[in-house]
Amino acid sequence: MKIIVGHMVPGMPWMSDGTLTPLQDSAVWQFRLPRILLAALTGAALALAGALLQAVVHNSLAEPYILGVSAGAGVGAVSFIVLGVGVSSLGIGASAFVGALIATAAVYLLARKNGRIAPQRLILAGVALGSLFSAITSYLTISTDAQNVFSIMFFLLGSVSAATMQSLALPVVALVGVGIFTALRARALNALLVGDDAASSLGINVNRLRTTVLIAAALLTGAVVAVSGGIGFVGLIIPHIARIIVGSDHRRMLPVAVLSGAVFLTTCDLLARTLAAPSEIPLGVLTALVGAPFFLWLLRRDRADSVGGGR
Template structure:
């Protein structure tokens, strides 16, 4: 007698989506508060909560009774909170871009950097570090964003043939262009002065250490716009997973929709990479885990993936600050070191069958 594993009921997975979203939201708030209490300036978890609440809600008594020092307030509100929120926005953006990229090419192994966008951002940022902002004419973030958009446009033009964006050509073009741009980055790195190498490595491996409130605006706006677009087109995303012919029969203009997805992924990834560097693994793993938890229906999977990506990267940044304190390690090292074994554990347990691309 042969025993087979029964698939998880769809209704049960659908009902799990709101609970998963609420749990992730609560976890995210908890990470924000704990992160605010972590650093060289002594701040307790309770004091961190009071400072954040005091800036969000008016006339709270502890903001003026002298129980909190100006140094504590500055450490939490001006330095730690923007950093944690930027990590959250970056994680949410990478997870969303990963989910859309996997739908775009119908490949569960796809991730945001498949387009060569990260490599393009790397070239722009490294050019500023090695040549100087005056020579390039842009700030580091501006040059990284410009490089990311340039790479995305190049991949789109290379993948488009006969007015059609073919998934296979898109993957091959992205891999080839990414390799070329990575070679340019390596050349700039080995020919620059030794003191620049550390800054280059920190950007390429990802960091939000220098986050400010103003840096949050662009990636947060990009995340909001792409998330609204994805939610409005979630049915089209579901149809795309079944196949081009079925999607066309359901009224989806497949080629036009793929072009829109490509633009959305490129803009979102570029906006994130420009301020956080090359943080890998989030866009590959988080969408998979979200599908395992709540199913592949994008209407319920996308919110869970966005919240999951935010919590994962905020927690990874907290670990990057504390694991080797007082030395800080790049956040990309943490995401790979933690995410890869966890994902392999899921695969070994045989639970990744729900991470497929079909509903």
């Protein structure tokens, strides 16, 4: 805490009187703090994106990666690593974000029918494009030099080990922007819980709401995938936990989901660093190992079925 306060508040005496060593300062400010913050931001963003998708798709099994956004980001990142194709001045993160935007645009166009977004077409388009992007990624991986394979696999499996203060900018902007956007539309999302017809009768433009929320969730996912890689299950299980705690009212559920996602992924990152030390477990592996059994347990609970929001 002294190091953090010392960097944020100029003139603190312990920063110059020899109390703290340069090694301590570097370990906390340059390595531990950015990593913790990025893990919290990623968990919060994925949980929020999952909750939004489950609301607009009317499916409690929906989650950010079902739309193929993560797979699109993977193609962008792997293309940069293998071919040098991408936003070369900004690196792998920017290339991954561009890939996520392309995937989002493709899913959106394929999901439109008669000028409206069809939830079923949205899921099918996301699954199909995700498979296509994954196939492209696999081909690029097996066709590249051996020294690139580790970088590719570590990105695809997810990690916040390379976090820097600069890498926090994109997730912060995305999370704050989408957070404000959803807070203003929490009542409209509540109306969707009772069906499109009921929401329309309340004066809500369902198609416009579904489109804007979809774009917001996809961009939020792309922003965190660009810096953290592919981390699954957070957007699937955390919204269920939030509903069990506070119910389905989005005015209460969304803040709880954001906080729970941040705590969950920060805890997973701590375990990823320590369970197999000095080696590190990719975050995507650990979240799957923790998330899959927990979600199966949730499915066996009657209450999870009653408040999960599924149809």
